[in-house]
Amino acid sequence: MRQLASKWLKTKALLHHSYTAVYIPETCLYSEDQLRMMLRRHAFVFIKPVKGGGGVGVMRVAKEGSNYTCTRMEQTHRFSHFRALVIGINKLRIQRPYLIQQGIQLASIQGRPVDYRVKVVKEGEKWGFRAVVARLARPGLVITNLCKGGTLLKGTEALRMIYPQRLASRKRREIIELTRHCIPILERRFPGIEQLGFDYGLDRNGQVWILEVNTRPQ
Known part of the structure; x- marks a missing residue:
């Protein structure tokens, strides 16, 4: 199973495609x-x-x-x-x-920034979704990592705490669809990868951003 540590190489791969490039912060x-x-x-x-x-x-x-x-x-x-x-x-x-x-001004819950992790795994020839979760930053921090005290929430639950229900559902679908577009781009560029963790941020206007992609998601 291939792992690729460089955030820069994965970012560049997605920047080369017009569909995904618009979701990536400069x-x-x-x-x-x-x-x-x-x-x-x-x-x-x-x-x-x-x-x-x-x-x-x-x-x-x-x-x-x-x-x-x-x-x-x-x-x-x-x-x-x-x-x-x-x-x-x-x-x-x-x-x-x-x-x-x-920097993306992430939408927050009680003043605490939230981002979203989508984990996908390849089994045989097909990729399957394993998790769509949200990570709520520890009070006082700007990073959401669980190992730094962040709180794990269900993705849908967190979206509904921030946005009206119909918009929350639409944004979840957008994240899933974007993930489906990213997978073949990364697989063609980096043959042998078998799992990916996409970190997404949504800003206060509901714009979806790809913050980074991991080949060894926790």
Whole structure:
């Protein structure tokens, strides 16, 4: 069974197809120049290791007036200028390549961000859905990972806590249909994969976003 750790390679594969590309937040490899550009274009961004999971090393970076903030777990660091921000990020980074991803203002439950995990497994020649669940961030955190204190909910239950019932049902169908489109794209690009975990975010307007794809979903 093939596993592929690089978030960047999987993101690029989906960006090459017009149907899936529109669901992906703007993403690029981390560099000082790219960070400056992304913060000009977006209210906030996430910086995450190209390889890794469990929310390890993930940072939320934002420009607030003339200042900058960088949040990792419960700690928020403040910087008065861009160069200080970069130095601060370099101190916090694990020594490995990173991505910068456009920040999505996720719809929330009682102020806690929610995202959705769809797990699919290949059995024989067919792929089957194993789970559609929601992950509710621990109070005070911007990441939803269960290993960081997130709460597991049924996907439909969480959607209905946020959106009217008909819209919740429509969004669940959209996520399922999008997953069905992504599977053959990734399988053609990475032969041998047998399981996938899709992490989806829905913003406050109900727009669906593909946050990342895992080949070793927990």
